[in-house]
Structures are given as C-alpha cells and as structure tokens.
Amino acid sequence: MSDTPKSTPRPSLRQPPAGLGFLLAMLACMLAGVLLLNTGALETSIAGFGFLMMIPFALGGLVTGAGLRLFNSAGCIFAPLILFAVIFPFVYFKLAEGLVCILMALPFWLAAGLGGGLAAYLIRRRQGQREMPRANVVALLTLPFALIYAEEASPPAWQERVVVREVTIAASADAVWPLLISIPAIDTGEGKPTFTHDWAGIPRPSEARLVKRAGGLVREAQWGRDIRFEERITKLIPGKAIAWDFAFPDDSVQAYTDRHIAPDGPVLKIASGGYQIKAVGDDRVRLTLHTTYRMRSRLGWYLGWWGEIMLGDVQDNVLAIIKQRAE
Numbered sequence: 001m002s003d004t005p006k007s008t009p010r011p012s013l014r015q016p017p018a019g020l021g022f023l024l025a026m027l028a029c030m031l032a033g034v035l036l037l038n039t040g041a042l043e044t045s046i047a048g049f050g051f052l053m054m055i056p057f058a059l060g061g062l063v064t065g066a067g068l069r070l071f072n073s074a075g076c077i078f079a080p081l082i083l084f085a086v087i088f089p090f091v092y093f094k095l096a097e098g099l100v101c102i103l104m105a106l107p108f109w110l111a112a113g114l115g116g117g118l119a120a121y122l123i124r125r126r127q128g129q130r131e132m133p134r135a136n137v138v139a140l141l142t143l144p145f146a147l148i149y150a151e152e153a154s155p156p157a158w159q160e161r162v163v164v165r166e167v168t169i170a171a172s173a174d175a176v177w178p179l180l181i182s183i184p185a186i187d188t189g190e191g192k193p194t195f196t197h198d199w200a201g202i203p204r205p206s207e208a209r210l211v212k213r214a215g216g217l218v219r220e221a222q223w224g225r226d227i228r229f230e231e232r233i234t235k236l237i238p239g240k241a242i243a244w245d246f247a248f249p250d251d252s253v254q255a256y257t258d259r260h261i262a263p264d265g266p267v268l269k270i271a272s273g274g275y276q277i278k279a280v281g282d283d284r285v286r287l288t289l290h291t292t293y294r295m296r297s298r299l300g301w302y303l304g305w306w307g308e309i310m311l312g313d314v315q316d317n318v319l320a321i322i323k324q325r326a327e
Contacts (some may be wrong), residue, residue, distance in 0.1 A: 026058040026116065052299075056109040060116025091211070100200055100257055104306050151298070158294045160271075161304050165315035166288040171326040172287050173239050173277050179322045180242055180275045182209040182219075192320040196313035202257055203227055205318060219244060226256045229263070231273065243274030269294045287322065289315045 029276055169176055184207045196202050203224025208231075210219050219231035228254075231244035246263070248270075254262045263270040273291040280286050290309050 026061040026120075028145070038143060052105055052108040053112040053115075054145075056112040057116040057119075059119075060113035060122045062116075064117035064120040068249060100261060100310075100316070103200060104303070156296050156298050156300070158269075158296050159304075161290065161299045161307055162290055162292050163308055163311040163315065164288060164290045165312055165319060166286055167316075167319040167323050168280065168284060168286050169323045169326050170284055172283045173279060174325045176277060176322065177239050177287055179325055180277075183207065183321065184209060186321060190321045191317040193266050194313035194317050196310045197317060200310065202310070202314070205321070224256065227252045229253060234272070235274065239277065241274065241276045243272065245272050246270045267296055287319060289319055291315065 064266055110185065183205075186205050186207055191197075191204065197204050202224075206222045206224060208219050208221045210217055210233075212218075215232075217233040217236065219233065220228070221231060222228050230247040230249060232247050233244050234240065235241060235243040242293075248264045251262070261268060271292045271294055273289070274288075276288045278288070279285045293307065293311070295303055295307070
C-alpha cells in the first residue's frame, strides 16, 4: 500500500463557487424585488409573504456574505441586524419608505433578514466541507418569485373589519351634537397622546366642517396641513346619530403617510363610519365612534391587529377632543 497522502479535490476553476453564486442570486433577487415594488406591477401581492420576505432575505444574505465578511454563527445574526439599524433612521426621517409600512413589516423583515444571513453562513460552511450543488442556489432565487406569482394569480378575498371606540362625556347631547357636525381650528395640543400620532407620524386632525353640495351633505376633514378627505353623509338624526361613507378625492392621505397604503386601493378600503349619542344620566352621554374598513391580504390576522391599534388611536384622539370641548 502506498503511504502517499491523497490530495483534497479542488473545485473546478471553470465554475464559480456556490457561495459566489448565492450572493449573485441574492443581488438579482433584491434588485428585481425593488423594481417590482416601485413599478406597482403587482399591487395585490405587496401585502403578501413574497414581498415581505424576498427583499430582506436577499439583503440579509448579501450583507452577511459579502458586505461584512462575518462568516460565523454570530455574524449571521448581527450582520442583518446592523443593516436594519442603519436603514431605520433613513426611514424614520422620511428619506425612504413611510414609517407606517415599515412598522408593520418590521417583524417579517427581521425574521427574513436573519434567515438570509443564516443561509449565507450555512452555504459558506458547507462549501468548506464539499462542493454545494448549484441547483440549490438557483432554487433559492426562484422560490420567492414563484410565491409572488402564486399570490398574484389567486388574490385573497376581501375581509370586513369594524373598529369601535366610545367615551363618556359629562355634558348634554345638545352640547355634544354640534361638535359632531363641525369642529373647527383643532390645536395640536388638543386630544390625547397616541402611538399612531406621536410615534408612527400620522398627522393629527385640524378641522372638520359640514357643507352642502348638490348631492347632499358632506363633512370635509383635514389632518395636519396637507391631508384631506370627505365624509359623505348617509344618515343624520339630530342629537342622536350621524353616519357617512368615506371618499378620497385626491392622493393626499398616502402622499403624506405611506404611498403603499392607499385608503381606497387594491389592498385596503376605508369604507364608512359614524357617531352615536346615548344618554346615560343627567347631563351625561356615551359617545360611540365606529369605522368600517375592508382589506385583502393573507395576513389579515396581523394587519387587522394593526388596524385595531392605529384606527383605534385615531378614534380615541378624536373622542378626547370632543370630550374636552364639550365639558
């Protein structure tokens, strides 16, 4: 028997290593995802798993495999986290995406980013032991696009949700009712602190006034200096109830909050709302505000939770303003 040691087989020089192929695949995946996201070609799948997972997975793999060169168990965790920590200030100061969309997507982005970093680490580690089949790398590139195509081809059904808030006011119905019709010159200090207004960046209400038009009565509402929308009256019982259908005559809501969350778009439709007054004692009333909306997403359970928080915050703030003025 020969004592000559056997040489370790070297990867073929004619083919790039699997690690490089993975990084190129993730770069292509990220660029394609960004392009599709900004062209609006696949609007109904933006709120699906494909878009939520594809871009951050690719970023996590790229920054772990190429940017920071941290090919170890700690690096595949910290590299994506460092990346998102750097991106977040740009997002918060309106240099990139709207903060509302980022807050909703952040848990999925973090999980997908960590998954991309872990994939880069495992490929590098496995490649050190033996050559990794390049078919695995190609599969990683095609899976997110296949998922996006499947979500776009079979969009989910519309779901209807209702958010309700109420407050007890130490005033008569006659004192409260005019504030439901029109409430002018709302100061930024009125109302109550909320996560939605104070942290997520949604402007506070500025005024609401009832006007007559040829088609009926309309409450014209304004938030901040730039956001405008209408509440077209469908029911009016003086001293007791008022209801409306929402209308958005321009794009000011998404232009000054988040351009991917249109209130009358392919994923979300803010439909209707209204107030109801009920006497609960001498000069005491319970005022209820409800908002009905519809959404279309496979993440309805998750987005519904956000809707309860954010629309609930908006309602709580409006009710606090009315309570303060009425009392």
